[in-house]
Amino acid sequence: MTLVHAPSPATTPARPRPGRSRPLRRHAWSLLFLAPAAVWLAVVVIYPVFATIRYSLFNDSGSFVGLSNYKNLFTTNSLLIPFRNNVIWVVIFPFFVTVFGLVFAVLSERIRWATAFKAIIVMPIVFSTTASALVWTNIFDLDPHVGAVNAAVQAVSDWFNPPGAYPVDTAAGQTVAALASAGDRSANGAILSTATVHPGDTVRLGLIGISPLTLQRLGAKPPRQPTAAPGSITGVVWRDFSPAHPTDRSTLYPDEQGLPMLHLALLGAGGSSVASTTTDTRGLFRFSGVPPGTYRVQVVPSNFQAGFTGTFWLGPQSLTPTGSASQTAQALLSVPLIDVGMIIAYLWIWSGFSMVLIGAGLSALDRQVLEAARVDGATEWQTFRRVTMPLLAPVLTVVFVTAVINVLKIFDIVVNMAPGASQQQANTLALQIYNSGFSGGIHTGLASAIAVILFVLVVPAMVWNLKKLRASNT
Amino acid sequence: MAIATLPEDLSPPGRAVAAAIPPTPRHRLRPWRPGRLGVNLVLALVAAAWLVPTVALLIVSFRPESLYETSGWWKVFTDPSQLTAGNYSTLFRQGLVAGGLLDSLLTSIEITVPATLLVTVISSLAGYSLTFGRWRGGNAVFYTVVGLMVVPFQVALLPVVELYRAFGAATGFNPYGTIEGVVIFHVAFGLPFGIFLMRNYYLGIPSELVEAGRIDGAGEWLLFRRLIIPLGMPAAASLAIFQFIWVWNDLFVALVFLGGYSHYPLTIYLYDQTRALAANYWVVATGAIVSVVVPLTVFFSFQRYFVRGMLAGSVK
Numbered sequence A: 001m002t003l004v005h006a007p008s009p010a011t012t013p014a015r016p017r018p019g020r021s022r023p024l025r026r027h028a029w030s031l032l033f034l035a036p037a038a039v040w041l042a043v044v045v046i047y048p049v050f051a052t053i054r055y056s057l058f059n060d061s062g063s064f065v066g067l068s069n070y071k072n073l074f075t076t077n078s079l080l081i082p083f084r085n086n087v088i089w090v091v092i093f094p095f096f097v098t099v100f101g102l103v104f105a106v107l108s109e110r111i112r113w114a115t116a117f118k119a120i121i122v123m124p125i126v127f128s129t130t131a132s133a134l135v136w137t138n139i140f141d142l143d144p145h146v147g148a149v150n151a152a153v154q155a156v157s158d159w160f161n162p163p164g165a166y167p168v169d170t171a172a173g174q175t176v177a178a179l180a181s182a183g184d185r186s187a188n189g190a191i192l193s194t195a196t197v198h199p200g201d202t203v204r205l206g207l208i209g210i211s212p213l214t215l216q217r218l219g220a221k222p223p224r225q226p227t228a229a230p231g232s233i234t235g236v237v238w239r240d241f242s243p244a245h246p247t248d249r250s251t252l253y254p255d256e257q258g259l260p261m262l263h264l265a266l267l268g269a270g271g272s273s274v275a276s277t278t279t280d281t282r283g284l285f286r287f288s289g290v291p292p293g294t295y296r297v298q299v300v301p302s303n304f305q306a307g308f309t310g311t312f313w314l315g316p317q318s319l320t321p322t323g324s325a326s327q328t329a330q331a332l333l334s335v336p337l338i339d340v341g342m343i344i345a346y347l348w349i350w351s352g353f354s355m356v357l358i359g360a361g362l363s364a365l366d367r368q369v370l371e372a373a374r375v376d377g378a379t380e381w382q383t384f385r386r387v388t389m390p391l392l393a394p395v396l397t398v399v400f401v402t403a404v405i406n407v408l409k410i411f412d413i414v415v416n417m418a419p420g421a422s423q424q425q426a427n428t429l430a431l432q433i434y435n436s437g438f439s440g441g442i443h444t445g446l447a448s449a450i451a452v453i454l455f456v457l458v459v460p461a462m463v464w465n466l467k468k469l470r471a472s473n474t
Numbered sequence B: 001m002a003i004a005t006l007p008e009d010l011s012p013p014g015r016a017v018a019a020a021i022p023p024t025p026r027h028r029l030r031p032w033r034p035g036r037l038g039v040n041l042v043l044a045l046v047a048a049a050w051l052v053p054t055v056a057l058l059i060v061s062f063r064p065e066s067l068y069e070t071s072g073w074w075k076v077f078t079d080p081s082q083l084t085a086g087n088y089s090t091l092f093r094q095g096l097v098a099g100g101l102l103d104s105l106l107t108s109i110e111i112t113v114p115a116t117l118l119v120t121v122i123s124s125l126a127g128y129s130l131t132f133g134r135w136r137g138g139n140a141v142f143y144t145v146v147g148l149m150v151v152p153f154q155v156a157l158l159p160v161v162e163l164y165r166a167f168g169a170a171t172g173f174n175p176y177g178t179i180e181g182v183v184i185f186h187v188a189f190g191l192p193f194g195i196f197l198m199r200n201y202y203l204g205i206p207s208e209l210v211e212a213g214r215i216d217g218a219g220e221w222l223l224f225r226r227l228i229i230p231l232g233m234p235a236a237a238s239l240a241i242f243q244f245i246w247v248w249n250d251l252f253v254a255l256v257f258l259g260g261y262s263h264y265p266l267t268i269y270l271y272d273q274t275r276a277l278a279a280n281y282w283v284v285a286t287g288a289i290v291s292v293v294v295p296l297t298v299f300f301s302f303q304r305y306f307v308r309g310m311l312a313g314s315v316k
Helices: A023-055 A068-075 A077-108 A114-126 A129-139 A148-160 A212-218 A327-333 A337-363 A367-375 A380-408 A412-417 A420-426 A429-437 A444-473 B015-020 B035-061 B073-077 B086-093 B101-132 B138-148 B153-171 B179-203 B207-215 B220-231 B233-248 B252-257 B266-275 B281-301 B303-314
Strands: A184-187 A190-193 A202-207 A233-239 A263-267 A273-278 A284-287 A296-299
Touching (some): A023 B101, A068 A077, A077 A114, A077 A380, A077 A429, A077 B035, A129 A412, A129 B266, A129 B281, A202 A296, A233 A296, A273 A284, A337 A380, A380 A444, A412 A420, A429 B252, A444 B138, A444 B153, B101 B179, B101 B266, B179 B252, B179 B303, B220 B233, B252 B266
Antiparallel strands (some): A184 A190, A190 A296, A233 A284, A263 A296
């Protein structure tokens, strides 16, 4: 088409084309330009809003039920949980995301590497919430060997209360006695050789119920037959379970493993410890220079000392004491721990957004006003509190309201971050819409009623937006 | 006097004092304070904390599957030999099988590119019409659009599924469970912000430019193509980047509208992997890194436009 090669019309001399400049024709063009957007919005946004309101008044088989879907919503305990969680999100998240944004924006004005800092904070915004949720699931993992948070807690806990290499979690119902195999007995949290030994003898202590993961971590190798040595008591402690010979105890097999790093004591006739040693990677040990006498070998209790084994940070347990309350009160008042984890993850994602917005607001501030306040003798804090903050108020409000709207629709982070056990306690309105309307049993009436409520909740934001727009247009 | 040059109504309290003092170079205005070191330290800690999750994910994706359960990713710092690209080659070697990583990557692109282009073009057209169109009711339309900006898309899901069915019954093509169905929905919910952004940007273009073109006899299409599109490029870029990242990262819409379709975008791929019973976090981590590379590239290449889009959306 020739038009494509036409020079910019703003700079070309007049080329009379009478028909083109007629107002009616221009009017038609304008409407034509608007048409795709108008049709699209009318059909896929505006009509559905009304249709959803209509659906919410019908039951799943299509008969009119008035407001009974809404009534169900507010009288079913499991459906109150999403409301409670939305309230928790709205109360906590917008406040903190605004504060983080403000602090980061203000502080980053004072460093030379502000650009790098801002890039690091903003980066998570471009990640999908799905990916971010996965990252945080890993960080909060229950196993201190996987999750960084539990690993950090464990490191601190271990410093004060060192655990053994073979922790037995008594809280989970495990016992040291259960580890004893043929030829051992257990007493007072320790494991003893049943037979008494003398210098020059060898001892074999088989233990069962040791996790292969523990052994892998300790670098365990297959056990070896201990060699007797005069004046010494030698022996082996091993995991007395061979996958190839699952029922055979007391025999050393190459597919078994020695127990490394095990602390052993040599008990004299009176039952008190006379020597101690530690096993090697094959579970072998040796007490040298043992005077003649009768002894027993003991696997000391400290080996089985359980340290910190991890907190289920993404668990459904409530932070508020609601144990004895009624079901309804529990649904309404408990604050599950999982919410805290998800809010932390969400702050990680969105703090960059508020930082950028507030940062822009800051740089638009009149520097002279701030300097004036300082010259007048105001301290840094007074200047911030009395001058900067009031001037920033409009931006802070925008950030806060945006966060509220964002959080009302919260879905991705919940569906991806809450493990199955916590999903119900972490439920939100948007997730309930999905669960009611699209997965499992289809309850269109109920899903629509929740959607309508969600819509009603954002109406104030809509009005606020329009008012703001009006004010700026006049 | 310096004060005289300042219009009275614009001077906030205290300004007179400031103006009376000769301007000081910037570095003198902010003398060294003991707090400066503290600020650097605090922000360094914050930055480090902010990087931890990303670094963790990256390292997990580069460690062998077998190590995941036995030792933390941080062990890599003492034993760098753990690093391997094995996870990536395993996943990429699957090739383009439905439900595989590469297939999901392709599906994400198939959804995101048209959704982004359509929103950008349609918003530009509508923005032009609302800014320069000489017809009554433009403001009412614009206010409606601004009102629609906050409508949660969840409100529209069920009726749109029904609409798709009805359309399918009438024409034989049911967009439900197809890429088209997802794109149509994304475009609809991208338009309000898009029109808002484009219209606000076009307001800054002097209307004399358009008027001059009209007097010269240029048609609306020509004006749009040759004048408005080039001038509005920065806003269009911001919008496109925003829309791209939003659609790329969407899980909910795809979950609803791709029911029964055998190809999924990356977000669903990751969602499915986490739902799977077997512990396969290495697949998840590797997939997540792959899913993040595209938007990160977009972000770092067009950071300026991205930030501008964020500001345009909220700050007036």
